[in-house]
Amino acid sequence: MGQAQGIRARQREETQQRILTAARHLFAQVGYERATIRAIASAAGADPGLVMRYFGSKQELFSQVASMSPDDGLTGTPEEVTEYVLTSLAAKLTEEPSATLAMLRSMLTHPEAAEEVRAAANRQERQLAAAIVADDAEARAGVIGAITLGTLIARHLLQLNGLAAATPAQITSLLRPCLQSLTRDPARTPHHAAPAGDPH
Amino acid sequence: MGQAQGIRARQREETQQRILTAARHLFAQVGYERATIRAIASAAGADPGLVMRYFGSKQELFSQVASMSPDDGLTGTPEEVTEYVLTSLAAKLTEEPSATLAMLRSMLTHPEAAEEVRAAANRQERQLAAAIVADDAEARAGVIGAITLGTLIARHLLQLNGLAAATPAQITSLLRPCLQSLTRDPARTPHHAAPAGDPH
DNA sequence: GTCTATATTCAGATAGAC
DNA sequence: GTCTATCTGAATATAGAC
Secondary structure, eight states, rough: OOOHHHHHHHHHHHHHHHHHHHHHHHHHHHHHHHSOOOHHHHHHSSOOHHHHHHHSHHHHHHHHHHOOOOOOOSSSSHHHHHHHHHHHHHHHHSSSOOOHHHHHHEEEEEEEHHHHHHHHHHHHHHHHHEEEEEEEEHHHHHHHHHHHHHHHIIIIIOOOOHHHHHHHHHHHHHHHHHHHHHSOOGSSSOSSOOOOSOOO | OOOOHHHHHHHHHHHHHHHHHHHHHHHHHHHHHHHHHHHHHHTSSSOOHHHHHHHHHHHHHHHHOOOOOOOOOOSHHHHHHHHHHHHHHHHHHHHHOOHHHHHHHHHOOOHHHHHHHHHHHHHHHHHHHHSSSSSHHHHHHHHHHHHHHHHHIIIIISHHHHHSSSSSHEEEHHHHHHHHHHOOGGGGSSSSOOOOSSSO
């Protein structure tokens, strides 16, 4: 095998990359069903047939594009966990995490995407629940997951006024007390009333 | 015109109602695109042609099914607003609000649904922001909207472990401190530390 | 008033020419 | 290696029979 194949392989790599990024952005913008192979190829400046040839099927292309990397760092004291969740969320609020958004955009109408999100969310909930010392730790972890989910959807996918206009720092500042009340030992934060002020 | 038309008109009303409820549930289960006219008609025990005849188009059927009623009651003191949001959320956690779920399921992939949700959310955010006395009232209202949105999605549409298993009372109990910290006058609840306890 | 048959459009996937 | 042409299936919507 001489140089010729190396050049062609290189060309192919580049085309594949262009297809992948185009697919990632289209899936994030319009979801799995409306992101057609034709539109993806057109956005990547490639041929629809090539997309099929390189990735086999639309579903396989989606899988390669929208994998969710598992979170680590969800361990330690409640305070550490709170801050980790907040900084990790802040990162996803400043830059648009297009791979994650592709998943989120598609999860309500594409069963495979829903399954991926469920798996990732359940992993995260198990880690969170282990760090929270409470008998209702699972519910607390679930609420934390719902809050981050709702925040990302509201800002990036729906562009609701309140959240799209706010800065990431503003949002995380507002969420800090929420997460603290959810991760803190419930024996010290009763549900219905605070009989005395902050115990110190 | 005699009785005959009355009977037929009555028949038609019943068929229309069966179609509407079938459509509502199917839209809530699989979203706008995957809920085909054929499937809706089949679930309603009616003919696909009738659905078109009665409602004109799929989009019009969706509009009739999935209208979001505007919230009132979002006014008063921060405490009152917090409790109103919580009880209104609790209601949507116990029974499955299929009209709302039809909207939510479709909002990420169907532009018309997204526009409806945006309009409803912005209405609610304006009402909430008016009740919250703070310079960042819009951001606070946006975070409250994101939290309720995320909670409903996680429980009803994704069935994430933590939230699907919890009781509505558990969830609202956990969310109460969150909402209190978001609606309370920020001058009295600084972000980073609580210098003194509850002022009364 | 209700249902059958079909026109039209558009998607994913395949086979084969260049 | 890349692109053209086409097959197949499914969905909305329409026209017309019963």
